[in-house]
Amino acid sequence: MIQVENVSLKHRSTPILHDISLEIPKGGITALIGPNGAGKSSLLSLIARLQPLQVGKISIEGFPVDTTPNRDLAKIIAILRQDSIVTSRLRVRELVGFGRFPHGRGRLTAEDQAIIDQSLQQFDLTDLADRFIETLSGGQRQRALVAMAFAQGTDYLLLDEPLNNLDMYFARELMRSLRKIADGKGKTVVIVLHDINQAGFYADRIVAMKTGRVVADGAPSELLTPETLHAIFGFEMRVETIDGIPMVVHLR
Amino acid sequence: MRDRRLLCLGAAALVCIAAYMSIGLRGNLGFVLTLRATKLAALIQVSVSIAISTVIFQTVTNNRILTPAIMGLDALYLFGQMLLVFLFGGVGYAALDPQIKFGGEVLLLMGLATSLLLPMLRHRTDMGLMLLAGVIFGVFFRSLQSLLARLVDPNDFAVAQSMSFANFNNVRTDLLIFATILTAIAAVIAWRARHVLDIVALGADSAIGLGVTWTRTVTGLLLLVSALVAVSTALVGPIAFFGLLVVAAAERIVDSRRHAILVPAAALTAVIILVGGQTLFQHGLGNSSTLGVVIEFAGGLAFLILLFLGSRR
Structure with missing residues (x-):
């Protein structure tokens, strides 16, 4: 609550x-x-x-x-803000993976990878997983950010x-x-x-x-x-x- | 693939180091090699400290064209030096134990830099304003320095003058051990913080959301940056654009902003440019120009290109 x-x-x-x-x-x-x-x-x-x-x-x-x-x-608790900054030269999969940071402080286990895959799939990002964030459209970027918040698993x-x-x-x-x-x-x-x-x-x-x-x-x-x-x-x-x-x- | 590129960078750095140590060996080998090894150690340290400090600084401030030097951190350091000359006189300054003096300066710079930069980061000052503030800090401390330079007597002035230009031929080897320890500790901290740095690069809101204690982390990182700036400025003098050049090049070579890759890549690129460049100038071009000038020129160009490409973040 x-x-x-x-x-x-x-x-x-x-x-x-x-x-x-x-x-x-x-x-x-x-x-x-x-x-x-x-x-x-x-x-x-x-x-x-x-x-x-x-x-x-x-x-x-x-x-x-x-x-x-x-x-x-x-x-x-996870939050997605309106104006999230996204650094360049970062791939979609890496960004979504950051959602797992609170759990392993950056080390990704097999379980983390499975959760990342699932979040990517849920937001139809599997095909875009290796693209750089800055090459995405506004909507695709927004989906990647939501997927990151999802992956946090809160x-x-x-x-x-x-x-x-x-x-x-x-x-x-x-x-x-x-x-x-x-x-x-x-x-x-x-x-x-x-x-x-x-x-x-x-x-x-x-x-x-x-x-x-x-x-x-x-x-x-x-x-x-x-x-x-x-x-x-x-x-x-x-x-x-x-x-x-x-x-x-x-x-x- | 990125790992392979990193290995290539490592190999290139080793080649540069081998060339620096071996080209044109003459006379007493033991003497020459010791001399070169000491200088090499200093050059590597300068490379590592500038590369790491620039990467961290860019990550914390969340943009690609700020470097500690552009924000006037080295001007601050030089002002501190001038103040010491002013207070103790040229002889007194020279008589100070270099290690104690250096230690004090590092602490002072860490304190001052953090108290200047932290309020700006807390209030999320935007990039343009930060840049402007940095330029003004730089001019302010340089003016104070030249004011003091006019007040001291000419002999003291000569002492002070020698420290305010970048010089790769004449590095301060007396500080080497102290600086080595400092750089090594900083490198270890930076490596251990590589994952946290990835998160910090997302900006304050996302980082807090992902569980980073923002103010404490950023303060720690800024302290680290100022210590590294003090190391490199003390060893060779101020160099404004070198860090920018190195990080921009490394980022393009390894095609990533992940710190686990970018930090070592930037350090290796810096070693290649500095040690390779120094070898080239000493042996290829017969010291006809100074590396410092060329690096500043290339770095300045990189700065302009980054500005034109609009990679403000």
Whole structure:
């Protein structure tokens, strides 16, 4: 379980997060949605201890993120950021292999190799395994980064807008893979999404943020209503149910 | 395949070393060989320390055109030297025990460099700003140095002058043992950290996500870099672009940025260029030019090419 208690964050004097408290139980997919600048990425990077905690407490499986050794946390939680830097002259297989670093500090066992192969396969990267990262397209690179986070093999996976640059096919594939590991392996996925319909279809729970506060929280069917959506994004949308799936029509 | 390329580099380095030791032997063999071996040891150390320090520095700062020298680290070292001449006078400076002096300088440089660079890395200062800050550091410490040079008396100035140019013909052999120990320790640390360095190269966020204790690791690596810069600057004087040239060449030869391969490849490339170049200049060209100038010229070109190719990362 991820426990966030009374967390606030300021960047210089600009407040980013106001007194956020949130519990994410183990298992399932939680989608974070909200307009730009709502503080979704900041919350995610605080949970993943990429930024120091200023006010409040965050713990994962009972381990406080600010005092638990980083090495131990890396076996529990993996994060994929929006703007991950990728050094050049690095092959896809090597990058995915870095995901195993927390386990063997760089020495790859046969088991590690098997996990790397599996991650490559899962994201359709087997053919690209020996290509240099800088020769890949944005979407392929994004898949390689997701595969690296997968290979880390943690129970908790935080993904900050992983659908960026992905075409419809791979966006669907990624969401299906996430669903599969959440259902089959009991993993916990927290994902920042901008496509509200992806969130509605694949997530078990949606947490909506706006100007540094949690403004709505619940199952997709409760949350995806014209009123709530208007409160979050500030314009009218229609919600239709097709084959039992709530679809938000937000184009007009 | 990469291992084979590494072996080729190793073989080429051995050939250069053999040539350096054997070409044009005349007179008292024992004397000549001892003289050459001492110089060779110094050249190899300079190669290794510049190669390792540049690779690590580029990894930590996450780009390919920064080197410790471009960030003004050797200017800082020379300023420290000048300060000593200023405080103790030329005679006093010469009378200081070279090993104690060197040890003190290494520690001082490590402290200063870390306190200057760490805040920038903590705040994730972007590349352009880092480069600019480095150039300004360099100019600042060079200006301070020349200010002090104007204040000392002419005899002391001559002492100070001799240390501010790169010179491969006249290496400081009195520091050799001390420097050897330091370089060896640094090389061992760098080798043991090779996997961590691969992760650090991914940037702060990814590295933290993969369980690297960022601030502590980066501080340690910067301390290592400053110690290595002090070694090479003390032995032969400041050389700005050599590290850049060596690492860029090594990276292309072995076609990898994995540190397990890149670190030894860069060190071997440096040995080939420095020892091979020195052999060529001494015997082939009859000392008609100085290696330092040629290396700086080639390195400067490599710097410009890297800039034009836009490999800013």
